[in-house]
Amino acid sequence: xxxxxxxxxxxxxxxxxxxxxxxxxxxxxxxxxxxxxxxxxxxxxxxxxxxxxxxxxxxxxxxxxxxxxxxxxxxxxxxxxxxxxxxxxxxxxxxxxxxxxxxxxxxxxxxxxxxxxxxxxxxxxxxxxxxxxxxxxxxxxxxxxxxxxxxxxxxxxxxxxxxxxxxxxxxxxxxxxxxxxxxxxxxxxxxxxxxxxxxxxxxxxxxxxxxxxxxxxxxxxxxxxxxxxxx
Numbered sequence: 075x076x077x078x079x080x081x082x083x084x085x086x087x088x089x090x091x092x093x094x095x096x097x098x099x100x101x102x103x104x105x106x107x108x109x110x111x112x113x114x115x116x117x118x119x120x121x122x123x124x125x126x127x128x129x130x131x132x133x134x135x136x137x138x139x140x141x142x143x144x145x146x147x148x149x150x151x152x153x154x155x156x157x158x159x160x161x162x163x164x165x166x167x168x169x170x171x172x173x174x175x176x177x178x179x180x181x182x183x184x185x186x187x188x189x190x191x192x193x194x195x196x197x198x199x200x201x202x203x204x205x206x207x208x209x210x211x212x213x214x215x216x217x218x219x220x221x222x223x224x225x226x227x228x229x230x231x232x233x234x235x236x237x238x239x240x241x242x243x244x245x246x247x248x249x250x251x252x253x254x255x256x257x258x259x260x261x262x263x264x265x266x267x268x269x270x271x272x273x274x275x276x277x278x279x280x281x282x283x284x285x286x287x288x289x290x291x292x293x294x295x296x297x298x299x300x301x302x303x304x305x
Contacts, residue, residue, distance in 0.1 A: 200226030
């Protein structure tokens with residue numbers, strides 16, 4: 075915060091007009107981006123595949139029964155484990171995996187960015203936030219390159235995982251509480267525990283503020299797009 079006060083007048087305006095360059099603009103597609111970010115995993119998958127092929131070769135070209143049995147066993151086992159990489163890659167490509175990798179300050183900065191820039195449901199409004207977060211993560215040595223978020227959509231999905239999904243869980247728990255008033259106290263406690271985990275406890279007030287700003291922006295977006303049905 076002190077840093078922003080020391081900036082010369084007009085700096086913020088210049089910063090806002092700075093061209094937004096995201097990984098989507100420098101990579102061929104999302105798959106090439108994902109491959110680059112997790113290159114070590116793909117190296118390990120390649121090595122794993124080579125080992126399976128070697129065991130397969132031994133199985134069909136050696137005559138010693140014990141050697142063939144062991145090679146066949148490890149070949150089948152290794153081949154089966156190859157399918158483990160499918161859900162692993164799906165998980166690593168999801169927003170929850172990215173969110174779990176963010177520290178407290180990075181999560182806080184994401185919420186501050188949402189409060190400041192007021193994005194809506196339009197993904198284009200998230201591009202600036204994604205760019206700023208990429209810069210922040212790189213400058214604070216949290217990510218090796220300016221590529222934490224592939225685009226605005228991936229940034230929005232992480233915000234959704236951080237703030238919107240827990241809020242929806244709390245609302246769902248609240249509806250269940252109305253069904254059985256005798257368990258209201260237990261349900262309220264459950265809502266708090268499920269809504270925000272301990273690691274996000276300090277962020278609750280900023281999450282609430284960011285959600286309020288986001289909700290207002292979404293309402294304004296729909297009001298401008300469909301003024302005849304404005305709520």
